[in-house]
Amino acid sequence: MDGCWYERCGRMQMAKQDKEFVKEITPQSEDFSRWYIDVIQKADLMDYAPVRGCIVFKPDGYELWEACQRELDVRFKRTGHRNAYFPLFIPESFFEKEKEHVEGFNPELPWVTEAGGEKLEERLAIRPTSETVIGHMYARWIHSYRDLPVLINQWANVVRWEKRTLPFLRTSEFLWQEGHTAHATAEEAERETRQMLDVYTDFVENVLAVPVFRGQKTPSEKFAGAVATYSLEAMMKDGKALQAATSHYLGQNFAKGFEIKYLDKDNQLKYVYTTSWGISTRILGAIIMVHGDDKGLVLPPKIAPTQVIIVPIGPQKERARVVEHAGTLRDQLLSAGWRVRMDDREDFSPGWKFNEYEMRGVPIRLELGPRDIASGQVTLARRDTGEKLAVPESELAARLPQLMDDIQATMYQKAKQFADDHSHIAHSLGEITEIIQSQRGFVLAGWCGDDGCERRIKEEAGATSRNIPFQPPQTLPTCAVCGRPAAHSVWYAKAY
C-alpha cells in the first residue's frame, strides 16, 4: 500500500462527504428510519418540543394538516355531520363507565390533580379520545327517536402518554378529528361506520394519493370498547403498515355505560347505537413515507402547501426584467387559485433552490430565465418524475390543471404498484415469517379466528394482523398457524 492509495482514498472520502452534505438526507436504502427523521427536519415540517414526545408542527407541516382538515371537513359536512367542541378534561369517574375502555386507556392517561393551588376533588384526565364526555353529553341531549341521529365531529388535540414516540407517527400529544354519532338502530349505526370508512378511503386515495387496504380489525386489535373496528392500512416504502384511519361501531356499549336512551315510536325506552371514527396527524407520516424519495419529500398536489415554486434565473443585467416577468406569472397563477410562491432571493443560486424545493416536495417548479422569456415559454419540472418540460406561456394556465392531475395520478399509481408488488400470500407460519423477514410488506394468510394463532404470528414473524380485508385477493381455506379451517383471510405486517 503506498501513500498514493491513501491520498486518493482520502480525496474520494472527501468527495463523498461533500456529496452527502449536498444531499443532507440519509438514503432510504441505507436506513429508512434515519431518512424519515432527516426529511421531516430538513423539510422543516417539525421540530422537537421541550416536553418529551411532543413536537412543534412548523408551518409547512401544519399546512399539510390544514389541507387534510379542509378536505375532510367538506366530506363530513356533505355526509350530514356538524362540528362541535367538547372539553379537554375528563372526570376520572367517566372512565369507569365502560370497562374495556378504561383498561385500554388507563396506562397512557395524564392526570390533572391540582389546579388553582388546590387539590382537585376528582382527578381530571386529559382526553385520550372523547367517547366518554361525548357519551355523557349525548345522554342529556337525546330523549326521543326524533332527536336521532346525532352526527357530530370534533377537531381536537388528544394526549396519550406513549412509551415510545416518533414524530407524527406517535407523539404524546397529537391532533385529530373524532366523529361521534348516535343512532336509533344497529343497522343505521353500522351503515354510518362503513360510510365513514368510505369517506376516509376517498380522502386517502384521491387526495393523499395513498392506496389503502380496507378491512376489519381482529378482536385483539380493535378499539377498546368497540364492537367492531374497521381500518384503512397503508403500506410505507419500507414495507411496514400504517393505520391511516379507523371507524368503530360501538354498538350499545357506550350507550349503556352512559345511559344514552331514547323513547321510540312504540313508547319503549331504548339504548342508542353509537359510532366513532378518526384520522390523526399520523397521516402526515404516511404521506411522507409513501411518496418520499432520496431527495426528500414528494407531496401530492392536492395538499402541498406550495404547489408551484417559481425560480427566476438571470444574470445581473437581466435580473430585474426576469423577476418582474416571473412576478407577473406568479400573480396570474395566484388568481387562478394555485398555491404558488416565488423565490427571487439573490444570494442563492438556481441550483441550490432546485434542490431545496425538491427536498421540500413542491410538486412543480417553474423556472424562468432569459432564454425562456425570449422564446415565450416557461420551464416546468415535475417533482414526482423529475421530468422537465417547456411550456409556451400562453398555454400555462390550461396545462397546469392537467399536469397537477397527472402528478396526482402518477403518484397514486406508483404507490399502488409498490403496494401490489409487496403484497404476498402465505400458507404457513414459516412462509409468513420468511416473507416478513426477508422482504417486509403485507402478507395475506388464512386465520381460524383464534387469538393464540394470531399471537404466534406476532411472536414468530414479528408481524401483527392489520385487518381482515372486505374483498381478499384470494380466500385461503386453512389457518396458516394451526391448519384448521380458516374463518378469514387476514393481512399481516410489521406496523408503525
Add this chain to the structure above:
RNA sequence: CGGAGCAUAGCGCAGCUUGGUAGCGCGCCUGCCUUGGGAGCAGGAGGUCGUGGGUUCAAAUCCCGCUGCUCCGACCA
C-alpha cells in the same frame, strides 16, 4: 417500560483513550464578485461542552445520578 447507542456553535462532526488555552466543515454577518442543478475570494461573529453531583490543584475528557433523542423489543392513532 426493558436492552443498546448518542448528547461539544444553528446543522454535521473532531477533541475524551493518556485530565492542563475548545477546534473543523457547512450555515450565519460584512464586502467584492456571481446566477439554466447546492459558485468564488477576503474579513468577522458565535460554545457556562445536555443537566446535577463526585474525584482532582485542574474536568468537554474520569466516576455516579437525571433528562432528552435515535435504534431494537413489549403497548398505541
